[in-house]
Amino acid sequence: MSAHTKPLLEIKDLHTRFHTLDGAVKAVDGIDFEVYPGETLGLVGESGCGKSVTALSILQLLPCPPAEIQGRIFFEGKNLLDLGKEEVRKIRGNDISMIFQEPMTSLNPVLRIGEQISEAAKIHKDMTRREAWRWAVEMLRMVQIPGPGSRSRQYPHKFSGGMRQRAMIAMALSCNPRLILADEPTTALDVTIQAQIMTLLQGLKDDFKTAIVLITHDLGVIAEMASRVVVMYAGKVVEEAPIKELFKDPRHPYTQGLLGSIPVIGRKERTGRRLQEIPGIVPGPLETPLGCRFHPRCHKVINRCCDQEPPMIQLAEHRRVSCWLEA
Amino acid sequence: MTEIKENNVCQTGEWVTENRFRRSWAKLKRNKAALVGGVLILVYVLSAFFAPVLFPGNPSAPNLINSLETPTFKDPLGTDELGRSILGRIIYGSRISLLIAVGVVSVGIILGIPLGLVSGYYGGKIDFGIQRVTDTMLAFPGFLLALALVAVLGVGLKNTVISIGISMVPMYIRLVRGCVLSVREEDYVEAARAVGTRDVIILFRHILPNVMVPITVQTSLSMGMAILFAAGLGFLGIGVQPPTPEWGTMLGSARSYLFHAPHVATFPGIAIFLAVLSFNLLGDGLRDALDPRFKI
Numbered sequence: 125m126s127a128h129t130k131p132l133l134e135i136k137d138l139h140t141r142f143h144t145l146d147g148a149v150k151a152v153d154g155i156d157f158e159v160y161p162g163e164t165l166g167l168v169g170e171s172g173c174g175k176s177v178t179a180l181s182i183l184q185l186l187p188c189p190p191a192e193i194q195g196r197i198f199f200e201g202k203n204l205l206d207l208g209k210e211e212v213r214k215i216r217g218n219d220i221s222m223i224f225q226e227p228m229t230s231l232n233p234v235l236r237i238g239e240q241i242s243e244a245a246k247i248h249k250d251m252t253r254r255e256a257w258r259w260a261v262e263m264l265r266m267v268q269i270p271g272p273g274s275r276s277r278q279y280p281h282k283f284s285g286g287m288r289q290r291a292m293i294a295m296a297l298s299c300n301p302r303l304i305l306a307d308e309p310t311t312a313l314d315v316t317i318q319a320q321i322m323t324l325l326q327g328l329k330d331d332f333k334t335a336i337v338l339i340t341h342d343l344g345v346i347a348e349m350a351s352r353v354v355v356m357y358a359g360k361v362v363e364e365a366p367i368k369e370l371f372k373d374p375r376h377p378y379t380q381g382l383l384g385s386i387p388v389i390g391r392k393e394r395t396g397r398r399l400q401e402i403p404g405i406v407p408g409p410l411e412t413p414l415g416c417r418f419h420p421r422c423h424k425v426i427n428r429c430c431d432q433e434p435p436m437i438q439l440a441e442h443r444r445v446s447c448w449l450e451a
Numbered sequence: 452m453t454e455i456k457e458n459n460v461c462q463t464g465e466w467v468t469e470n471r472f473r474r475s476w477a478k479l480k481r482n483k484a485a486l487v488g489g490v491l492i493l494v495y496v497l498s499a500f501f502a503p504v505l506f507p508g509n510p511s512a513p514n515l516i517n518s519l520e521t522p523t524f525k526d527p528l529g530t531d532e533l534g535r536s537i538l539g540r541i542i543y544g545s546r547i548s549l550l551i552a553v554g555v556v557s558v559g560i561i562l563g564i565p566l567g568l569v570s571g572y573y574g575g576k577i578d579f580g581i582q583r584v585t586d587t588m589l590a591f592p593g594f595l596l597a598l599a600l601v602a603v604l605g606v607g608l609k610n611t612v613i614s615i616g617i618s619m620v621p622m623y624i625r626l627v628r629g630c631v632l633s634v635r636e637e638d639y640v641e642a643a644r645a646v647g648t649r650d651v652i653i654l655f656r657h658i659l660p661n662v663m664v665p666i667t668v669q670t671s672l673s674m675g676m677a678i679l680f681a682a683g684l685g686f687l688g689i690g691v692q693p694p695t696p697e698w699g700t701m702l703g704s705a706r707s708y709l710f711h712a713p714h715v716a717t718f719p720g721i722a723i724f725l726a727v728l729s730f731n732l733l734g735d736g737l738r739d740a741l742d743p744r745f746k747i
Contacts, residue, residue, distance in 0.1 A: 185644055187574075217646030224642055232639040234660040244646040295646060 131158035131198075132335050133182070133220075133303055138195035140174070140181045146410055151177040153359035153412075154195075159303065164329065164336045166350030166367070168343065168382065172406045174359040175339045176225075179305040183222060184212050199303070218248040221296040225308040227288035231280040237264070237291050238276030244298045263294035267324060286317035293325065300332055307339045322348060343386055347371065352442055355379050358406055358417040361436070363445045375445040377422045378402070416448065424449060478740040485736020491729035499546040506539035511694035519712040528718045531701070532708060537715065540696035541722045547697045548678050548726060551612055555677035556670050558616025563623025564666070568654045570624060571631025581624065588621040597680055601689050611690050615680045619673055626669055630662035637661075668738040675730030682723045698723050 140152040152174040159165045167175050180186050181193050182204065197204040199220065204212060221244070224230040232240060241263055242256035251259060257276070264272035267290040280288060289309060296304055306325065310318040326349060329336055338349055346353055346367070353370045355363040355378065363376040374380045384400035392398060404421040407413055413420055419429040426448060434448045479485055498505060517534035520526060528537040570581040588596060600614030634640065635658060643657050678698075684690030685699025686706075693700055698719045705716035 183645060185641060213647050213649070215647070216644070217648075222642075222645040224638055224645075226638050229638040230642045232643070232657050232661070235657070240643075243643070243648055243652075247647050247649070292642070295642070298646075 129160055130201075132161045132200060133159040133337075134196075134198040135178075135182070136196040136198070138178065138181060138193070138197065140177050140186070141192045141194075143190045143192065148192075149410055150359055150412070152181060155356065155359070155361045157354045157361065157364065159335050159337055161302065162329075162333050162335055163352065164338055164350045166346040166353040167337055167339045167356065168341065168346055168353055169356035170341055170406050172408075173356045175356055176307050178356075179222065179307050179337065179339055182305060183216055183220060185216075185222075214248070217244040217296075217301070218299045219301055220303045220305065221299070221301045223289075223292050223296045223304060223306040223309045226312055227285055227292055228312065230292055231283075231288055233280055236277055236279055237283065241276070241291065241295045241298055244295060248299045259298065260294070263298050264291070266297070266328070267291070267294045269294075285313055286320065289313060289317075289321055290324070293321070293328070297328060297332065297334070301334060303335045303337065304329075305337045305339070308341070309338075310345060311340070311342070318345070325349070343382060355382070358412060360417060361444075361446065362418065363447075365443050365445075369443060375439070375450060376418075376447050377424045377449075378418050381421075381423075416446075475740045479736050482736040482739060484732045485740070488729040488732030488734075488736065491725055492733060495545045495549060495726055495729070498542045499549050502542050502546055506536070506542050508539070510535060510539040510543040510696050519708060519715065521712070521714060529712070529714045531705065531715050532712075537701075537718050540701060541698065541719060543696040544698045544701065544719070544722065545726075547608070547691055547695060548681065548723075551608070551615070551681040551691075552674040552677045552730075554612035555616045555619060555681075556673050558613060559619035559623045559673060560666070560670070562617070563620045564627050564659070566620070567624040567627025568631055568658065571628035572635050572650070572654055572658065578628075582628075585621040585624050588618075589625070591618075593618045593622075593676075594680055594683060597684065598687075598689075601684060606689050606692055608691050608695070611681055611684055615677050615684075618680070619677070622673070623666075623669065626665055627662060630665055631658055634658050634661045664741045667741065668734050671730055671734035671737055675727040675734070678723065678730070679727050 134156075135158070136156045138152055138155050139150065142149040142151060155174075155178065157165070157167075167178065169175050177186070181191075182197055182199075184193065184204065186193065193205060195205070199215070204215070207215075231237070238257050238260045241260035242251075242253070245251045245256040245259045246253065249256075249259075261272045261276050264276055269275050269287060269290055275283075280291075283291060289312075293309075309325065310321050313321060322345060325336070328334070336349075338346065340346060350367050352366050353364065354361055355370075355376065357378050363370070363374070363379050365374075370379065371383065374383055381400065381402035385402065387399055402421055407417065407420070415431045416422070416425075416429040416434050419425045422429065428448045432448075434446050435451065436444055436446045437450045438444045439450070479489075512535065514530070514534035517526075517530050518532050520530040520534070522529045526536045526538065528541070531537055531540070566581055570578045591599070596618040597614045600617055601610060604610040604614060640653060640657055643653050648657070681690055681697070682699030682702065685697045685701075686703040688700070688703055690699055691697040693704065701719040702716055702723070705712075705719070708715050
């Protein structure tokens with residue numbers, strides 16, 4: 125994770141806009157970050173701040189139009205946005221794959237589990253139907269589904285939420301991709317299953333040497349998994365920091381607010397404070413405030429914040445913050 | 452130990468799939484009207500298959516001495532103007548009518564489903580193009596469209612099938628497109644795209660099976676309609692040509708003897724009526740049986 129290794133994925137000045145009848149909606153507005161081979165990068169922010177759109181933009185899964193993606197997304201030195209449709213399709217699932225938020229609806233109800241997992245292997249590894257099926261069973265065993273042979277012949281309605289997410293992970297890992305975009309992989313699951321899935325993902329990451337972009341609003345999950353964190357707010361990156369420094373010394377008031385809103389058992393007894401909240405909600409992409417986007421909700425707001433957008437201030441390597449207080 | 456466990460899991464899985472099928476079957480069985488429709492269709496299919504056994508001899512060979520006989524023991528439904536047994540001609544006619552029904556829905560499905568899938572999935576200009584052509588075709592009454600196509604293609608069995616089939620295509624396009632519009636937004640379609648699945652595979656393996664229920668229902672209803680259209684063309688003398696026994700054609704030639712020998716027109720009419728009715732009843736029954744929202 126130093127400057128010596130080349131980044132696996134490098135996003136530069138990515139803009140994703142949706143052209144709607146109400147005008148252009150800027151879902152992602154000029155973000156940049158890198159992902160290094162084998163690391164886990166956390167992408168954090170509230171609902172609606174553009175995390176999922178960023179992931180979908182990388183794989184170009186957004187329908188264009190109405191979406192419009194601008195900027196540069198380098199994957200192993202190639203700009204994905206310059207590639208043709210067919211070349212992008214070959215990268216999907218093979219080099220970069222994605223785990224979705226909703227395991228209950230992300231599996232096709234009319235296809236057997238084995239069929240859905242073997243699909244990627246059939247497409248990218250030129251396996252025959254039978255080989256791919258055997259491979260799918262192996263993948264199910266890898267994600268710790270008991271009785272993978274008979275389970276692979278079942279339809280998704282026989283699987284519980286946690287098992288479906290395991291199946292989705294098996295699908296994402298089946299071609300041994302170098303990067304996995306995990307879009308809130310545990311949000312729809314209950315807490316005990318969340319922990320199982322996270323442990324599984326961490327273990328598989330180590331086995332396969334895969335890099336993960338972990339998209340979540342759950343800082344607890346981030347603390348367990350990520351080595352570095354990028355905090356997003358209203359389509360922009362507001363802070364980036366290695367995991368320890370982020371929890372020890374958050375610089376951006378938004379990050380501080382996020383950390384303050386993690387429930388801790390016994391906080392009230394120790395500090396006398398209730399759970400902190402950030403007042404208000406993320407502004408809609410159509411009503412982006414002037415100046416710093418966070419200023420209407422910020423408790424440290426100064427005059428400058430209201431009319432001038434703060435610059436990105438590089439504090440150290442992989443340590444940057446976009447706030448006037450640091451300028 | 453593990454083996455036993457796996458076996459159990461497997462059996463439960465099969466049992467559930469079978470159970471779903473059984474539920475649909477149970478719902479269909481409860482629907483008496485659909486059951487009557489199904490049995491009637493079975494009777495037509497069997498008589499089409501075993502026509503030479505049920506009626507030995509040539510149904511088209513004239514026997515002028517016997518012409519326009521009322522029902523007798525020898526000819527249970529009487530004879531037509533050329534002395535041919537009406538029962539025999541109806542039995543052989545079921546071959547033609549069922550052939551037309553199957554042919555027509557095949558044309559409708561082969562052209563309509565891919566166009567509907569493409570139109571719904573890609574949207575945009577492709578969708579606009581396909582939908583405006585569909586609009587134009589739907590602006591004609593279906594029978595008139597078939598009539599116009601026969602005028603272009605000419606008469607005969609093959610052209611009857613093609614013209615009626617084409618007049619059914621816009622209905623299939625609309626139906627499939629509408630279903631695809633909702634299915635393509637499903638997460639599993641996006642998940643399939645995210646592993647790099649080709650569009651063709653997404654369309655036919657991921658989306659099509661999810662829209663099969665309305666297509667099945669429509670197919671049953673279309674078969675009834677196809678038989679009716681074919682009989683209409685035959686009645687006007689531009690469908691299947693005599694001496695081939697076809698119900699509509701029989702009806703058309705019986706028109707002149709309507710007052711002396713009404714039975715000549717009545718029985719083919721009943722054959723058409725029952726065939727269309729049974730396909731419609733079965734179609735309605737299937738709609739209820741295959742819809743998971745209707746519980747019993």
